[in-house]
Amino acid sequence: MKSRKLYNRIAVLRKERNISRKELAEIIGVNFQTVGYLEREEYNPSLDLAFKISEYFGLPIELIFSTEPLKPLIEEIIELKNKIGGQ
């Protein structure tokens, strides 16, 4: 099965926590270059690795990974604010 390219927010989430790829890599138990590949979306993680990343960030997989290109978080926030504010 030709795998679709998946998108992710690993780089941004990692930046927000102020940790390096090396540190994240150690936590989730992979080589630090593997984190690089994932952030550059050069390949998709295994489901197990996706779970580890999801566990570390404390976020559901769907919020980190997506089959659709991901909008910047700031835009998501604005959209949500508009939705709520409009009540």
Next chain:
Amino acid sequence: MKSRKLYNRIAVLRKERNISRKELAEIIGVNFQTVGYLEREEYNPSLDLAFKISEYFGLPIELIFSTEPLKPLIEEIIELKNKIGGQ
């Protein structure tokens, strides 16, 4: 990275929809034997395949796949009923 064994509810969910492995396989675009391997938990799906399965069932990945052995759905229901009923 040695991948952890993951657990899933594909077989039960598929039974509930009354479709065969062959049919599910066609829908998600894999060989029907691959569905067999997944149901028997002989290997983990790729993240992309997990997304496809999640899309077909209309359920989040976390409800289908887990790093912990999964309880039968019926038990989950009982636990939820107890939680709510106890209010």
Next chain:
DNA sequence: ATTTTTTGTTGTATATTTACAATATTTTAT
């Protein structure tokens, strides 16, 4: 009861993910 469909099993081949190393480039700290 027998045919058909579904599922399980085993084996081999290919594709994708991950590890690892070496070096270049960029960013950050001093």
Next chain:
DNA sequence: ATAAAATATTGTAAATATACAACAAAAAAT
């Protein structure tokens, strides 16, 4: 400005996921 740390790039090797085939066993349908 220079040193140190972080990231990018490239290539090779290993592990895991997927495809596919052939056949056995079990379940469902007739």
